[in-house]
Amino acid sequence: MNLMLDGVVFRACHLAKVDKVVYASSGCVYPNHIQTDPNQILYLTEEMVGPPYDADNMYGWAKLMAEMTLQAYHKDWGLKSASCRYFTVYGPRGVENHAVIAMIARAFIDQNPFVVWGTGEQIRNWTYIDDIVSGTILAAEKIDDATAVNLGTMERIKVIDAAKEVLRYMGKTAKFELHPEMPTGPLNRVADNALAKKLLGWEPKTMFIDGLHRTIDWYVKDRKQSEVSAQLQSVLTER
Numbered sequence: 001m002n003l004m005l006d007g008v009v010f011r012a013c014h015l016a017k018v019d020k021v022v023y024a025s026s027g028c029v030y031p032n033h034i035q036t037d038p039n040q041i042l043y044l045t046e047e048m049v050g051p052p053y054d055a056d057n058m059y060g061w062a063k064l065m066a067e068m069t070l071q072a073y074h075k076d077w078g079l080k081s082a083s084c085r086y087f088t089v090y091g092p093r094g095v096e097n098h099a100v101i102a103m104i105a106r107a108f109i110d111q112n113p114f115v116v117w118g119t120g121e122q123i124r125n126w127t128y129i130d131d132i133v134s135g136t137i138l139a140a141e142k143i144d145d146a147t148a149v150n151l152g153t154m155e156r157i158k159v160i161d162a163a164k165e166v167l168r169y170m171g172k173t174a175k176f177e178l179h180p181e182m183p184t185g186p187l188n189r190v191a192d193n194a195l196a197k198k199l200l201g202w203e204p205k206t207m208f209i210d211g212l213h214r215t216i217d218w219y220v221k222d223r224k225q226s227e228v229s230a231q232l233q234s235v236l237t238e239r
Helices: 002-015 057-077 099-108 129-142 159-169 194-200 208-222 225-235
Strands: 020-026 080-086 114-117 145-151 176-179
Touching: 002 020, 002 057, 020 057, 020 129, 057 080, 057 145, 080 129, 099 114, 099 159, 099 208, 099 225, 114 159, 129 145, 129 194, 145 194, 159 208
Parallel strands: 020 080, 080 145, 114 176
Antiparallel strands: none
């Protein structure tokens, strides 16, 4: 459905002579098979997306096909575009079906044991929403030729370490309960943002620990414990 909707929108933009399309792509376009070892120091560069393609499930394939569609529109008809590959975005107004907000919610309702999907060893580079916004605006201003660019930090954060910091900052204690049978995504996903620095003059300004604390402060002020407790189990998997 994502792929079909993107195609309809891009076609409508072409027919309406829209000047430029700025597409919200994803780190999910990168090949799964190169992201399997969390002990490997790996930074994903844009040129790693290529044959044989191995995107992350149907969501990743839809994002990848949309990028390719925009490249074709630019080549064939001159439609200006840019694709921003977002890496694990978090921040205020986030929702519980993403990992950072899910961990905050679990601590907020005093979940014990504290559930962590996967082994906890999987690596992410959570990127604060303000940095994502600034990078997207710069891409809109500076990229015309359908180039795809990573928007992500290069901090390598283990899921279990993020969960520990959530509990520490919120003044909670709990025993961890690991669920390796649950969906975790690739085990080692971190962006290389050198191209964004080169093309956009962009680099993230918010370290994960600072952004995490801001997000926790927002969540505690915005949510009611009784409502989160009643709804958390269902919203964890909603999309």
